[in-house]
Amino acid sequence: MTRDEIAAMFARRDEAFEEMDAGALAADYAEDALIDSPTAGQHRGPAAAAHAFDGLFHAFADMTIRSESLLIDGDHVAQVLMLEGTNLGGLMGLPPSGRHFRLPAVFLYELRGDKIVRERRIFDFTGMLVQIGVLKARPA
Amino acid sequence: MTREEIVDLFDRRATAVNRHDVDAIAAVYAEDAVVESPLGGTHQGRAAIRAVVETFLAALTDATFTEDDLIIDGDQVVQVLTLSGTATGGLMGMAPSGKPALLPMVNVCRVADGFITHERRVYDFTGMLVQIGVLKAKPA
Numbered sequence: 001m002t003r004d005e006i007a008a009m010f011a012r013r014d015e016a017f018e019e020m021d022a023g024a025l026a027a028d029y030a031e032d033a034l035i036d037s038p039t040a041g042q043h044r045g046p047a048a049a050a051h052a053f054d055g056l057f058h059a060f061a062d063m064t065i066r067s068e069s070l071l072i073d074g075d076h077v078a079q080v081l082m083l084e085g086t087n088l089g090g091l092m093g094l095p096p097s098g099r100h101f102r103l104p105a106v107f108l109y110e111l112r113g114d115k116i117v118r119e120r121r122i123f124d125f126t127g128m129l130v131q132i133g134v135l136k137a138r139p140a
Numbered sequence: 141m142t143r144e145e146i147v148d149l150f151d152r153r154a155t156a157v158n159r160h161d162v163d164a165i166a167a168v169y170a171e172d173a174v175v176e177s178p179l180g181g182t183h184q185g186r187a188a189i190r191a192v193v194e195t196f197l198a199a200l201t202d203a204t205f206t207e208d209d210l211i212i213d214g215d216q217v218v219q220v221l222t223l224s225g226t227a228t229g230g231l232m233g234m235a236p237s238g239k240p241a242l243l244p245m246v247n248v249c250r251v252a253d254g255f256i257t258h259e260r261r262v263y264d265f266t267g268m269l270v271q272i273g274v275l276k277a278k279p280a
Contacts, residue, residue: 038264069248071213078211078218080248080260094279106246106262108209108220120220122246124178126267126277137266137277140234 001114006072009114010079017065022053030115038125039091060085077109083123087132097133141251146212149251150219157205160197166190170255178265200225200241200272208244219247223263227272237273 001009009028016024026049029035033049036042039059040052057063063085071078084102105123109116129135141149149168156164166186169175174184180192197203203225211218223245230236245263249256269275 069216071211071216071218073211073213076209076211078246078248080218097280104260104262106218106248108211108218108246120244122220122244122262123264124262124266125264126270127265130266130277133280135277136280137270137275140237140273140276 003072010070014067020057022050025053026050028116030117033117036120058089059091061088062086075111079107081105091134094134099133101128101131143212146251150210154207162190162194165193168256170257173256174258176260198229199231201228202226215251217249221245231274234274239273241268241271243268
């Protein structure tokens with residue numbers, strides 16, 4: 001893919017995130033794509049990706065993902081984001097807490113052709129669980 | 141900066157970090173560089189950057205950082221690392237636990253004239269504090 005094509009793909013993904021369109025987001029993954037997600041664990045392929053996005057959008061029905069910058073380096077892409085949402089749907093078998101989280105994140109992608117073959121999402125996942133009330137943390 | 145100059149800058153930093161050479165680490169930053177770090181908050185200037193790095197490395201005295209990826213796009217750089225270390229030095233007033241930490245980290249940087257001018261460190265900081273025994277976390 002050219003740089004412009006990659007930029008267009010991620011602009012489209014930003015819109016799909018905004019619309020919480022799990023199917024559109026999942027369609028960008030190759031059948032053998034490997035995704036490392038703190039919220040959904042490691043999973044493979046578009047069907048698993050769609051399931052994970054559905055779970056995320058159910059847990060955080062007001063979730064927003066604000067893309068701050070997009071770095072494109074050949075087939076490698078880094079998206080620097082601000083994630084924000086409220087635990088309105090429950091997570092990890094726990095009832096909704098109604099609590100809000102906001103934190104910076106970096107999503108790392110590797111592309112092959114016009115598909116994502118590898119994705120890693122890096123952010124303060126444990127801090128997010130504390131912010132939304134799934135975990136309680138105290139000094140040891 | 142050219143791509144080669146940027147790669148060289150980050151190679152020098154990687155060497156300095158793995159030697160725990162805080163002066164050499166501080167020297168890769170511009171005099172007025174700004175760093176946003178979960179441990180040190182937003183801080184500016186080489187002296188402040190050096191102090192935060194020194195605190196971190198004093199807590200995990202055997203810390204090693206393996207570079208997994210370096211994504212370069214113009215003057216923006218995303219460095220993907222794996223941190224491995226043991227809490228042998230204490231942190232935030234807590235005694236050393238001797239517990240290990242292993243986690244991915246991302247540094248989102250901007251570079252100019254041979255130096256890092258801005259850096260945001262993104263990682264599961266709260267999870268690291270739990271791993272090394274500074275915090276205890278339990279289901280809410």
